[in-house]
Amino acid sequence: MGKVKEQGLAVGLLGCGTVGRGLVKLLSQNRQLVQARVGAPLFLAKVADTNPAAFEGLELDSSQKTGDALSIVDDPRIPVIVELIGGQGVAKDLMLRALGNGKTVVTANKALLATWGRDILEAARKGGGELFFEAAVGGCMPVIKTLRETLAGNRILALYGILNGTCNYILSRITFENLSFEDALQKAQEAGFAEADPFLDISGGDTRHKLALCVSLAFGTPVGLEDIFVEGISHLTPDDIAFAQEFGYRVKLLAIAKRTGNAVQARVHPTMIPMYNMLSNVSGPMNALTLVGDACGEVVLYGQGAGMMPTASAVVSDLADAARNLLCGAHNRIPIMGWQERDISPLPILPMDEVVTRYYIRLAALDRPGVLSKVAGVLGDNGISISSVHQKGRHIEGPVPIVLLTHDAKESNIQKALKEIAALAVIAADPVLIRIEEEDETA
Amino acid sequence: MGKVKEQGLAVGLLGCGTVGRGLVKLLSQNRQLVQARVGAPLFLAKVADTNPAAFEGLELDSSQKTGDALSIVDDPRIPVIVELIGGQGVAKDLMLRALGNGKTVVTANKALLATWGRDILEAARKGGGELFFEAAVGGCMPVIKTLRETLAGNRILALYGILNGTCNYILSRITFENLSFEDALQKAQEAGFAEADPFLDISGGDTRHKLALCVSLAFGTPVGLEDIFVEGISHLTPDDIAFAQEFGYRVKLLAIAKRTGNAVQARVHPTMIPMYNMLSNVSGPMNALTLVGDACGEVVLYGQGAGMMPTASAVVSDLADAARNLLCGAHNRIPIMGWQERDISPLPILPMDEVVTRYYIRLAALDRPGVLSKVAGVLGDNGISISSVHQKGRHIEGPVPIVLLTHDAKESNIQKALKEIAALAVIAADPVLIRIEEEDETA
Numbered sequence: 001m002g003k004v005k006e007q008g009l010a011v012g013l014l015g016c017g018t019v020g021r022g023l024v025k026l027l028s029q030n031r032q033l034v035q036a037r038v039g040a041p042l043f044l045a046k047v048a049d050t051n052p053a054a055f056e057g058l059e060l061d062s063s064q065k066t067g068d069a070l071s072i073v074d075d076p077r078i079p080v081i082v083e084l085i086g087g088q089g090v091a092k093d094l095m096l097r098a099l100g101n102g103k104t105v106v107t108a109n110k111a112l113l114a115t116w117g118r119d120i121l122e123a124a125r126k127g128g129g130e131l132f133f134e135a136a137v138g139g140c141m142p143v144i145k146t147l148r149e150t151l152a153g154n155r156i157l158a159l160y161g162i163l164n165g166t167c168n169y170i171l172s173r174i175t176f177e178n179l180s181f182e183d184a185l186q187k188a189q190e191a192g193f194a195e196a197d198p199f200l201d202i203s204g205g206d207t208r209h210k211l212a213l214c215v216s217l218a219f220g221t222p223v224g225l226e227d228i229f230v231e232g233i234s235h236l237t238p239d240d241i242a243f244a245q246e247f248g249y250r251v252k253l254l255a256i257a258k259r260t261g262n263a264v265q266a267r268v269h270p271t272m273i274p275m276y277n278m279l280s281n282v283s284g285p286m287n288a289l290t291l292v293g294d295a296c297g298e299v300v301l302y303g304q305g306a307g308m309m310p311t312a313s314a315v316v317s318d319l320a321d322a323a324r325n326l327l328c329g330a331h332n333r334i335p336i337m338g339w340q341e342r343d344i345s346p347l348p349i350l351p352m353d354e355v356v357t358r359y360y361i362r363l364a365a366l367d368r369p370g371v372l373s374k375v376a377g378v379l380g381d382n383g384i385s386i387s388s389v390h391q392k393g394r395h396i397e398g399p400v401p402i403v404l405l406t407h408d409a410k411e412s413n414i415q416k417a418l419k420e421i422a423a424l425a426v427i428a429a430d431p432v433l434i435r436i437e438e439e440d441e442t443a
Numbered sequence: 444m445g446k447v448k449e450q451g452l453a454v455g456l457l458g459c460g461t462v463g464r465g466l467v468k469l470l471s472q473n474r475q476l477v478q479a480r481v482g483a484p485l486f487l488a489k490v491a492d493t494n495p496a497a498f499e500g501l502e503l504d505s506s507q508k509t510g511d512a513l514s515i516v517d518d519p520r521i522p523v524i525v526e527l528i529g530g531q532g533v534a535k536d537l538m539l540r541a542l543g544n545g546k547t548v549v550t551a552n553k554a555l556l557a558t559w560g561r562d563i564l565e566a567a568r569k570g571g572g573e574l575f576f577e578a579a580v581g582g583c584m585p586v587i588k589t590l591r592e593t594l595a596g597n598r599i600l601a602l603y604g605i606l607n608g609t610c611n612y613i614l615s616r617i618t619f620e621n622l623s624f625e626d627a628l629q630k631a632q633e634a635g636f637a638e639a640d641p642f643l644d645i646s647g648g649d650t651r652h653k654l655a656l657c658v659s660l661a662f663g664t665p666v667g668l669e670d671i672f673v674e675g676i677s678h679l680t681p682d683d684i685a686f687a688q689e690f691g692y693r694v695k696l697l698a699i700a701k702r703t704g705n706a707v708q709a710r711v712h713p714t715m716i717p718m719y720n721m722l723s724n725v726s727g728p729m730n731a732l733t734l735v736g737d738a739c740g741e742v743v744l745y746g747q748g749a750g751m752m753p754t755a756s757a758v759v760s761d762l763a764d765a766a767r768n769l770l771c772g773a774h775n776r777i778p779i780m781g782w783q784e785r786d787i788s789p790l791p792i793l794p795m796d797e798v799v800t801r802y803y804i805r806l807a808a809l810d811r812p813g814v815l816s817k818v819a820g821v822l823g824d825n826g827i828s829i830s831s832v833h834q835k836g837r838h839i840e841g842p843v844p845i846v847l848l849t850h851d852a853k854e855s856n857i858q859k860a861l862k863e864i865a866a867l868a869v870i871a872a873d874p875v876l877i878r879i880e881e882e883d884e885t886a
Contacts, residue, residue: 036786140739153759296583317594330773343479
């Protein structure tokens with residue numbers, strides 16, 4: 001420990017892409033400040049990237065740069081590894097090896113953690129090293145720290161997150177500029193808020209990775225990705241978003257998890273939330289997370305969920321924690337997933353079919369008498385009651401849109417009813433469904 | 444350490460008022476959960492209150508209850524003391540004694556910390572104990588943890604806080620119901636959101652205590668209460684708040700701190716902020732804090748800033764940290780004020796006269812020709828330029844209200860100009876001033 005205090009903490013960085021470059025810059029720019037907070041200097045002993053161009057313009061001397069990540073992971077003089085390669089290929093092998101070598105690992109890799117969590121936790125347990133991943137969820141917002149530490153006295157009842165900036169940017173442009181999904185996606189790509197291949201973001205897959213981590217931390221239960229229902233945003237139309245606004249709602253891609261009896265529900269889908277909800281005002285690429293605890297009530301975190309410097313900020317937060325633990329010999333001060341291993345036991349995940357919530361349904365109906373009574377009949381037969389109906393004419397040619405909001409209903413009943421409605425002769429296209437969340441009811 | 448792990452962590456509670464009772468309830472209700480997170484049970488060894496009625500209805504046996512707080516502070520079997528007496532009298536003596544005895548202290552007492560911080564830190568340093576105070580600012584929101592830990596890699600540029608639920612509740616009722624300040628205060632008292640003697644809240648004094656703590660944590664500088672400008676909310680009228688809304692602003696009592704060159708500005712006053720700002724949507728008794736760092740950009744925290752269970756939630760967060768440190772021998776893992784003592788050096792606090800911002804000014808003018816040219820002349824002579832002028836007639840009899848918004852101007856110039864304007868024969872009453880904050884310019 002004395003050695004760390006004098007010589008500083010040697011950090012090895014794997015991957016010098018956008019966030020890696022941000023980390024190099026931040027540790028250089030705020031070197032004094034970080035030392036004043038942590039009590040010892042943090043320095044980048046080695047930075048690995050297979051592409052030498054990645055180092056261009058960075059204040060690194062040749063002894064720091066390498067193309068060989070494995071040499072860093074196996075270097076006994078480097079106790080802390082930052083993994084910013086991403087993906088589930090080489091990043092996985094290197095992370096497992098670093099943990100196997102007993103090192104502390106800091107990562108932003110939610111896909112890897114959500115998919116291979118069991119193996120990674122096992123490697124950390126065997127190696128005795130620590131694992132930090134504040135940068136994996138919500139960028140610079142203290143999502144992991146708030147779940148692992150701040151809410152330690154709370155039984156978490158629910159969480160609601162806008163955890164993907166690409167989707168939120170696209171939905172904001174559709175909302176405020178009445179763009180089609182395709183146009184909004186293109187604008188997002190032009191503005192640098194969407195990848196050339198946006199599938200992982202717009203499908204909800206990235207949000208699902210993050211939700212899986214939040215569920216484990218919040219409820220102390222492991223959760224498989226396959227247990228989390230996911231629906232993306234590419235089918236949303238500006239009309240549906242405008243109709244939602246008329247009812248007083250915004251549409252957001254939400255990660256939702258709740259306690260329901262002794263089970264946990266976990267799902268990702270476009271969601272209508274009331275305008276007055278704090279999450280409704282989260283626009284553009286920003287992220288936010290509402291946590292509901294039995295003592296604290298609602299706590300909301302808001303900030304930049306991605307990007308070079310915000311993500312680097314989260315990595316340094318973890319490095320500071322890692323350094324503080326090494327400095328005072330406080331190894332594994334907090335369990336990686338926030339709960340003592342003996343207290344982690346799988347909770348059942350509620351099947352999506354059994355989720356109960358409110359629904360927005362839009363139908364394209366032929367303008368004939370009796371349509372509404374037929375539709376209402378099908379809903380009634382399936383035990384679904386309607387809270388309001390609006391026949392709409394705006395912006396649409398051909399069939400008349402009918403918009404229905406339901407009271408609480410069961411997902412399986414809704415799906416069955418929608419199939420029956422779609423089969424009616426008076427219905428011209430597949431019904432559109434958006435789930436509604438009235439967060440205050442849960443809090 | 445082994446002993447703590449097996450037998451649990453003995454906690455002594457001083458003061459069994461609202462928050463104290465909340466803590467007793469929370470530790471009982473979530474006993475298993477807290478143990479599963481921390482790795483050892485936390486138990487209340489002793490609870491002290493001079494009023495025996497304070498214990499009524501709580502699950503405490505007679506061996507736990509005492510009227511003698513000093514006996515807890517001096518009990519060598521109790522390593523952790525929670526001070527929830529409040530105020531600067533007996534609470535101060537007990538806290539200093541507990542720290543002198545080498546104990547870890549958890550407190551919610553912002554007044555005590557902001558006023559006697561130097562003595563308290565000195566006692567902690569000498570005794571070797573730790574001091575935690577998450578509950579002192581922003582109730583259940585992780586304000587202290589975010590400043591001390593999450594933003595460790597950031598140079599903090601600014602912070603903006605709604606840190607007093609009483610004031611925010613009153614301002615919300617004036618805003619949405621057009622009430623007078625007096626009526627809104629009465630409603631707040633009836634709803635339990637204001638004390639019988641509301642002075643400390645409505646004067647901005649409580650917010651100033653909290654800001655002093657935030658400034659120390661954010662900028663690594665001690666700050667005296669006398670260095671923080673403070674103006675309360677009791678002079679605000681529904682008309683001014685309505686005019687502000689017409690210009691696209693909400694009025695909030697804000698705690699503001701910013702880096703300005705090598706100095707820090709720190710002030711508490713009613714502030715007009717744009718409607719689109721996240722803080723504008725913080726209504727009722729809720730609190731929120733925007734932190735701006737050079738890497739993270741804006742991070743916003745939102746939650747209940749007071750109340751029995753939210754405050755108890757923050758106390759348990761600190762107890763969990765204290766327990767984790769004791770369990771792994773990680774004493775003083777993080778400096779109390781977030782910076783290594785050798786790196787804390789006083790930064791100059793910018794005098795209020797030198798603050799530069801935008802201003803809203805309302806004048807009560809006699810309806811005569813040439814009034815505006817006289818007013819504009821005085822402003823111009825003092826180097827103040829006007830960004831917009833509106834002559835108002837709404838809801839007001841007698842003199843005509845003239846509302847002016849200025850461009851950036853210096854506080855000393857504004858104060859001089861207002862004195863000269865007040866002395867004009869055509870001005871019927873003292874001008875009203877509200878400072879404007881366009882947060883985005885700083886971020």
